[in-house]
Amino acid sequence: MVKIDNPIRNTDILRQHGRTIVILAVLLFIPFVLIWYISSYVNEDIFYEQKSENLLSIARVLDSYLVDGGYDQILAEAGVLDGTREEKITALNEALRQVTDDVASSSVGLGVGYYSLELDAILTYGPSADYQDTVGVSIGETHPGREVMRTGVAQVSMGSMVRGNIMNAMLPVVRGGEIIGYIWANNLVSELEETLGRMSSVILFLLIVSYIIVMLIILTFIRRMIRSEQMSKQALSRALQETQHRDRLMRVVNDAVSLLLTADSDTFETALQDCMEMMGIAFHMDKIGIFQLMSNKSRNSHSYETAAYWQTKSSGESTDEGAAENLLAGIQTIDGWKESMRRRENFRLTSGDLLEQELAHFSSTGKLSLLAMPVFLQDRYWGFVIYCCVHDERPLDVGEEAVLLSGSLLMANAMARNEIMLDLMSAHEAALAGTRAKSAFLASMSHEIRTPMNAIIGMVAIGRASRAPERKDYAFDKIETAGSHLLDVINDVLDISKIESGKLEISPATFRFSEMIQRVHDVVSHRMVEKKQAFVIEIDPAIPNTLIADDQRLAQVIINLISNAYKFTPEGGAITLSAHLVECDGIEATVRIDVADNGIGISPEQQTRIFESFEQAESTTTRKYGGTGLGLAISENIIDLMGGRIWVESEVGEGSVFSFVVTVGCLYDDPANEEPSDTECGEDDLLSCTDLTGKRILLAEDVEVNQEIVVTILEPTHVQIDCAENGAVALRMFCENPQKYDLILMDVQMPDMDGYEATRSIRALDVPRAATIPIIAITANVFQEDIQKCLNAGMNDHLGKPLDIDEVLNMLRKYLLE
Numbered sequence: 001m002v003k004i005d006n007p008i009r010n011t012d013i014l015r016q017h018g019r020t021i022v023i024l025a026v027l028l029f030i031p032f033v034l035i036w037y038i039s040s041y042v043n044e045d046i047f048y049e050q051k052s053e054n055l056l057s058i059a060r061v062l063d064s065y066l067v068d069g070g071y072d073q074i075l076a077e078a079g080v081l082d083g084t085r086e087e088k089i090t091a092l093n094e095a096l097r098q099v100t101d102d103v104a105s106s107s108v109g110l111g112v113g114y115y116s117l118e119l120d121a122i123l124t125y126g127p128s129a130d131y132q133d134t135v136g137v138s139i140g141e142t143h144p145g146r147e148v149m150r151t152g153v154a155q156v157s158m159g160s161m162v163r164g165n166i167m168n169a170m171l172p173v174v175r176g177g178e179i180i181g182y183i184w185a186n187n188l189v190s191e192l193e194e195t196l197g198r199m200s201s202v203i204l205f206l207l208i209v210s211y212i213i214v215m216l217i218i219l220t221f222i223r224r225m226i227r228s229e230q231m232s233k234q235a236l237s238r239a240l241q242e243t244q245h246r247d248r249l250m251r252v253v254n255d256a257v258s259l260l261l262t263a264d265s266d267t268f269e270t271a272l273q274d275c276m277e278m279m280g281i282a283f284h285m286d287k288i289g290i291f292q293l294m295s296n297k298s299r300n301s302h303s304y305e306t307a308a309y310w311q312t313k314s315s316g317e318s319t320d321e322g323a324a325e326n327l328l329a330g331i332q333t334i335d336g337w338k339e340s341m342r343r344r345e346n347f348r349l350t351s352g353d354l355l356e357q358e359l360a361h362f363s364s365t366g367k368l369s370l371l372a373m374p375v376f377l378q379d380r381y382w383g384f385v386i387y388c389c390v391h392d393e394r395p396l397d398v399g400e401e402a403v404l405l406s407g408s409l410l411m412a413n414a415m416a417r418n419e420i421m422l423d424l425m426s427a428h429e430a431a432l433a434g435t436r437a438k439s440a441f442l443a444s445m446s447h448e449i450r451t452p453m454n455a456i457i458g459m460v461a462i463g464r465a466s467r468a469p470e471r472k473d474y475a476f477d478k479i480e481t482a483g484s485h486l487l488d489v490i491n492d493v494l495d496i497s498k499i500e501s502g503k504l505e506i507s508p509a510t511f512r513f514s515e516m517i518q519r520v521h522d523v524v525s526h527r528m529v530e531k532k533q534a535f536v537i538e539i540d541p542a543i544p545n546t547l548i549a550d551d552q553r554l555a556q557v558i559i560n561l562i563s564n565a566y567k568f569t570p571e572g573g574a575i576t577l578s579a580h581l582v583e584c585d586g587i588e589a590t591v592r593i594d595v596a597d598n599g600i601g602i603s604p605e606q607q608t609r610i611f612e613s614f615e616q617a618e619s620t621t622t623r624k625y626g627g628t629g630l631g632l633a634i635s636e637n638i639i640d641l642m643g644g645r646i647w648v649e650s651e652v653g654e655g656s657v658f659s660f661v662v663t664v665g666c667l668y669d670d671p672a673n674e675e676p677s678d679t680e681c682g683e684d685d686l687l688s689c690t691d692l693t694g695k696r697i698l699l700a701e702d703v704e705v706n707q708e709i710v711v712t713i714l715e716p717t718h719v720q721i722d723c724a725e726n727g728a729v730a731l732r733m734f735c736e737n738p739q740k741y742d743l744i745l746m747d748v749q750m751p752d753m754d755g756y757e758a759t760r761s762i763r764a765l766d767v768p769r770a771a772t773i774p775i776i777a778i779t780a781n782v783f784q785e786d787i788q789k790c791l792n793a794g795m796n797d798h799l800g801k802p803l804d805i806d807e808v809l810n811m812l813r814k815y816l817l818e
């Protein structure tokens, strides 16, 4: 409520509204004068008229006192009917004097009397005490009484008559149809005027009083008007002051937040501090803390973190590092604070609301005004901002709070925006790094593919040119090595592509650990011989020999680690593959594999990157050692999928140890349980001991050289092969003689009719064996979805290109011999 400090004085009113009051007084005075003027006239007329009526009535009263027989009857009764004029006048005076006096005394100043026409004399004139001497006197010839007696019409006249200047009401006296005289009743004009004057004075007095009252009412009204005007002015000026104050604060907030919005991520922290300082000074605050709610997804919990904190240097408060945390801890001990934030309401505190130990969190001066404001961004609770004043207990008004709220929201918004910017920048960086790595990868891929291709083409030329069989064999060996390296590169690319699309799968199966290690040894050992490197294998005998896991993938990881060790260890170095049993409960065994070398080693910084796809420790690595930077990424993914962990310990120049642990299923060996091996013959002589005499295969393959390869590699098995150059021909050949074939090898991509359609058509035929004849896909599409597509089309199995002779033989044995 607005309080009026200065009461209004009348002098103030006169000073401020004197002119208006004078004009009003004059304007009002005119109608008052008019009223008085008109009323005095009207009053006089009414007065005289009333007086005339009154006097006539009195005359009538006198007339009623006169007997019906008139003067003659009185004279007769007095016995002077025939007397002299004087005797008659005397007799009539005696008879009527009392009546006259009685009537005259009824009103002050009244004069009444009888006149006789016959005697032409005044008979009585009351009050007789005053006018007895006029009895017997005749009225003048011009006296209006004569006209009354002549005309018989009553009349009221003003003028100088017997008694003096009077108002005289005259009534003819008629008896027996004759006018015998007249009766009068009169008043002295001077007396009437005196009465009239008194009445006018009263009216004038009343008018003046009314005028004064009206003027007083007007003055009171003006006074009230001025008071309310002054009140409005004061309220207006206070509102203006408040608006100006708020405007100034808004400008400060605006300037402060502009700093934030124009800052880039490098200068953001400084800008935020400046922004808080500007707001703190403008709002007389000593501390500002911005606290953001962070969620910990793994623990499914939330907690506040200090996003920013500012404190004035002059507050005298401790400025140690924990000041912000102290403020946060303090507010969290106060009841009702959380509810306020949840309800989107500001939370206010002053020192009076707090116990001494609670106050210590916020202020060391003993004084406190605190405001905690919730911040919601895009309708989601973001956190809150605390404003503390420790030198005053002045709570902020609603306007100031509104401005502070805008400031808080803008600060939080800017902070959220900055966070997004930082995320975007790091995502951009990551994307750039990824692009750089992929470009480097393409370059090294080109190198990795060209090198063996070069070897193949070169060796083909050497082999063709040479006549000596040893030289030709040498060329074939080199071509085989280069070819298998090329296949490794392609397999790596396929694997990483599977990993990136989340399609890398693990297929656990029972296998012999020692056999798997032997396979690894067979693949890698000959390389070490070339580089004169010592290769030691240490196997913990406690490891159960029969394990359940994806042995192919396990071997792939170990081969990759050993290949790297071989690659990054100079000639004459040493490489050790060791396997330890970490623990085993009879159902599961945790096995640790270490591949150690004394090669070039890897720096700690490089160690953090080498498990990422396309990353190599150094850009020079490709040039010097080759490689695609995919091996470790693939290895890590495989180990991840197996639920294990892979890591490296290394020192530059000293060597590296790559280790992984996996937990796999295990079976303790029982010789009786030993599974018969897939084949009775060893892997080396799989070809020579596979006899498919009497079996006939239909091979659908459009590329002639591929037909030739299949026919040539299967020649030793004595299997008969009919070739079809596309799906349509294969379908026709099968239709012509369905019983002729024991198995169909079906390429997938062929002109006219592809392998899928050909298979579907064969399966749909209504002929014997159409539904049962094994159809094996041979295709370079080796992703799981490609295999699934083949199975969906009705094929039984799948062989990947380039064909692996052992895989082909095993497949044929499975479908033709078992």
Ligand code: ADP
Pocket (backbone or CB within 6 Å): 560, 564, 565, 568, 569, 597, 599, 600, 601, 602, 610, 615, 616, 617, 618, 621, 626, 627, 628, 629, 630, 631, 632, 633, 656
């Ligand atoms: P690649 O060997 O094809 O380059 P990898 O993913 O297998 O790709 O290895 C990534 C990088 O890690 C290598 O380029 C190399 O810099 C580093 N590295 C891997 N193994 C070793 C090792 N045993 N000694 C030194 N550096 C290694």
